[in-house]
Amino acid sequence: MEVLERAELDGLLNELKRRGYRLIGPRAERGAIVYDPVETSDDFPAGWQDEHQRGVYRIQNSGGNALFDHAAGARALKHFLIPPRRLLWRAHGGDSDFTVETPRSTPPHFAFIGVRACELHALALQDRIFIHGPQPDPEYKARREQAFIVAVNCHRPSGNCFCASVGSGPAVTAGYDILLTEVVDAGRHYFTVAAGTVRGQEVVEVLGLRSAEAGEEAVAEAVLQEAETALTRQLDLSGLREVLLGAADSSHWESVAHKCMACANCTMTCPTCFCATVEDTTPLGSGTAERWRVWDSCFTTDFSYIHGGAVRKTGASRYRQWLTHKFASWEDQFGTLGCVGCGRCITWCPAGIDIVEELDALRRKRQQKLQAV
Amino acid sequence: MRGVKKPKLAVWKFASCDGCQLSLLDCEDELLTVAEHVDIAYFPEATRAVQKGPYDVSLVEGSITTPHDAERINKIRRMSRYLITIGACATSGGIQALRNFADVNQYIRIVYAHPEYIETLRNSTPIAMHVYVDFELRGCPVNKYQLIEVLNALLNNRRPNLPTYSVCIECKRRGTACVMVSEGVPCMGPVTQAGCGALCPSYRRGCYGCFGPMEVPNTAALSACWSNIGVQKDDLVRGFRMFNAYADPFRKESEVHEHA
Numbered sequence: 001m002e003v004l005e006r007a008e009l010d011g012l013l014n015e016l017k018r019r020g021y022r023l024i025g026p027r028a029e030r031g032a033i034v035y036d037p038v039e040t041s042d043d044f045p046a047g048w049q050d051e052h053q054r055g056v057y058r059i060q061n062s063g064g065n066a067l068f069d070h071a072a073g074a075r076a077l078k079h080f081l082i083p084p085r086r087l088l089w090r091a092h093g094g095d096s097d098f099t100v101e102t103p104r105s106t107p108p109h110f111a112f113i114g115v116r117a118c119e120l121h122a123l124a125l126q127d128r129i130f131i132h133g134p135q136p137d138p139e140y141k142a143r144r145e146q147a148f149i150v151a152v153n154c155h156r157p158s159g160n161c162f163c164a165s166v167g168s169g170p171a172v173t174a175g176y177d178i179l180l181t182e183v184v185d186a187g188r189h190y191f192t193v194a195a196g197t198v199r200g201q202e203v204v205e206v207l208g209l210r211s212a213e214a215g216e217e218a219v220a221e222a223v224l225q226e227a228e229t230a231l232t233r234q235l236d237l238s239g240l241r242e243v244l245l246g247a248a249d250s251s252h253w254e255s256v257a258h259k260c261m262a263c264a265n266c267t268m269t270c271p272t273c274f275c276a277t278v279e280d281t282t283p284l285g286s287g288t289a290e291r292w293r294v295w296d297s298c299f300t301t302d303f304s305y306i307h308g309g310a311v312r313k314t315g316a317s318r319y320r321q322w323l324t325h326k327f328a329s330w331e332d333q334f335g336t337l338g339c340v341g342c343g344r345c346i347t348w349c350p351a352g353i354d355i356v357e358e359l360d361a362l363r364r365k366r367q368q369k370l371q372a373v
Numbered sequence: 374m375r376g377v378k379k380p381k382l383a384v385w386k387f388a389s390c391d392g393c394q395l396s397l398l399d400c401e402d403e404l405l406t407v408a409e410h411v412d413i414a415y416f417p418e419a420t421r422a423v424q425k426g427p428y429d430v431s432l433v434e435g436s437i438t439t440p441h442d443a444e445r446i447n448k449i450r451r452m453s454r455y456l457i458t459i460g461a462c463a464t465s466g467g468i469q470a471l472r473n474f475a476d477v478n479q480y481i482r483i484v485y486a487h488p489e490y491i492e493t494l495r496n497s498t499p500i501a502m503h504v505y506v507d508f509e510l511r512g513c514p515v516n517k518y519q520l521i522e523v524l525n526a527l528l529n530n531r532r533p534n535l536p537t538y539s540v541c542i543e544c545k546r547r548g549t550a551c552v553m554v555s556e557g558v559p560c561m562g563p564v565t566q567a568g569c570g571a572l573c574p575s576y577r578r579g580c581y582g583c584f585g586p587m588e589v590p591n592t593a594a595l596s597a598c599w600s601n602i603g604v605q606k607d608d609l610v611r612g613f614r615m616f617n618a619y620a621d622p623f624r625k626e627s628e629v630h631e632h633a
């Protein structure tokens with residue numbers, strides 16, 4: 001393990017830029033911490049901390065120096081790896097011919113800085129589907145394989161995080177090129193550094209960092225411990241699949257639907273939700289047709305539209321679909337849960353609907369029902 | 374469309390501010406392309422040259438507020454193969470539908486020196502309450518790209534890509550952090566139809582509901598959200614009584630709070 005002083009952080013960023021990466025990292029925008037292009041370490045949200053409640057999010061500056069003192073921000077990495085709107089193909093029609101062209105551009109080389117454990121797990125879920133699944137997405141694959149990941153261990157999980165329950169955090173264990181643990185202690189500000197890949201190791205070597213001393217490693221370890229202790233939210237996963245599959249006609253969905261606006265903020269902010277629709281357009285006068293892929297959500301009416309109408313017309317049926325997919329049928333389909341416990345859907349639901357609470361409520365109702373029999 | 378006669382387009386105005394027609398003129402470059410594909414036969418806002426009907430496509434802006442307008446829209450319907458209403462006035466009655474919640478005669482007495490000259494209807498109503506409408510394009514004003522998309526789809530015999538889901542979806546695609554969640558700003562986005570590209574939230578303001586109710590508007594749930602961030606009863610009424618005050622879901626929700 002090496003040590004990177006705060007003052008040396010720009011050396012790392014510059015080395016990544018020199019290797020042709022576009023840097024994406026956390027920034028404090030008005031109102032929220034989001035992943036955005038960054039140039040220097042001054043762009044990181046120094047001192048900014050976030051508070052998450054159900055449907056409430058606030059950032060404030062503590063006046064401290066820590067750059068990564070926040071939990072998962074408002075924007076997930078899917079914004080960069082599965083862009084919200086992307087041209088799939090363009091067709092040209094003449095009097096006698098018809099040709100289809102797939103746009104080929106070199107995929108952007110992103111270096112993501114400050115990536116959290118939950119997000120790495122979300123990326124692993126998407127890889128399973130878009131790289132290793134039966135219908136790989138070449139664009140995703142290209143972007144993903146280029147992406148350089150500088151992960152940073154969490155030390156201040158939010159009140160909505162429950163990554164530990166689903167085994168995806170708070171400590172980063174895999175999926176990074178370089179892993180940093182930020183330490184602000186006794187007037188010092190530094191990062192412990194571990195490389196996770198060959199290219200990560202190459203970058204670390206170029207920087208010529210010194211080895212961490214035992215004391216520094218111990219403090220970094222304590223930071224991780226603190227995060228584990230601070231993470232108090234829990235989701236009980238035992239038998240959850242059966243709870244959900246047995247709840248298809250539960251009255252509970254109606255009670256959620258009273259609060260739910262089918263606005264889709266939950267699915268849009270979720271790092272694992274990847275549903276998309278296609279739009280066919282015909283630019284006027286161009287003699288061409290285009291097919292675009294755009295982010296969609298199971299909360300829209302069109303999402304379940306088949307000949308004759310939408311299958312899921314009510315808010316209750318859409319909420320049920322979402323939760324049941326994430327925590328039950330996703331397992332059947334992809335062999336894992338569809339949730340990494342980042343808490344975004346709880347924070348960013350304007351109605352403050354809390355999936356952990358809803359799942360617990362469904363479990364209680366099932367137990368009551370079983371006892372009554 | 375080679376060799377085929379270009380469809381004749383007419384643009385009509387009722388009670389409105391002309392903003393939606395301006396959106397068409399605002400298309401600039403695209404407008405020239407549109408003009409290559411349609412024959413702009415009646416568009417007094419743009420040209421004095423007038424061709425007689427019937428018309429293949431009529432774009433209708435504005436709401437019905439006078440007995441004369443109520444007759445005129447029927448004539449236009451008879452002259453038009455497709456009738457497309459554009460904007461909040463034409464699709465829901467517009468901001469002038471605020472009169473529907475008050476006594477219009479009282480307004481007339483306050484505003485006009487000679488109230489006896491004024492002949493008006495009690496309510497400002499959307500075009501679809503008077504004649505059959507083939508397509509309603511929402512917005513205050515309409516989005517010019519959506520306007521072109523409707524014409525484009527019609528010319529190409531395809532379904533227009535015009536979403537009916539919430540503004541939130543456009544807001545998140547854009548990457549904006551929710552203003553209601555992160556700053557406690559009241560926002561109509563969750564119950565409002567997409568179309569503007571979530572313009573206001575991208576400037577950290579709440580949505581005003583310009584595009585009217587989305588496909589399944591849970592207005593009561595939004596009122597609960599607004600109450601949670603401290604919005605009082607009167608402002609709840611005002612929130613739902615904006616440019617689409619007379620659209621059913623918004624009207625009903627405003628009445629709930631007015632009479633609460």
Ligand code: SF4
Nearest residue numbers: 260261263264266349
């Ligand atoms: S659960 Fe919340 S964020 Fe998701 S659709 Fe319902 S109201 Fe919107």
Ligand code: SF4
Nearest residue numbers: 270339340342343345
């Ligand atoms: S379902 Fe919610 S907590 Fe789970 S990964 Fe998605 S946004 Fe995060």
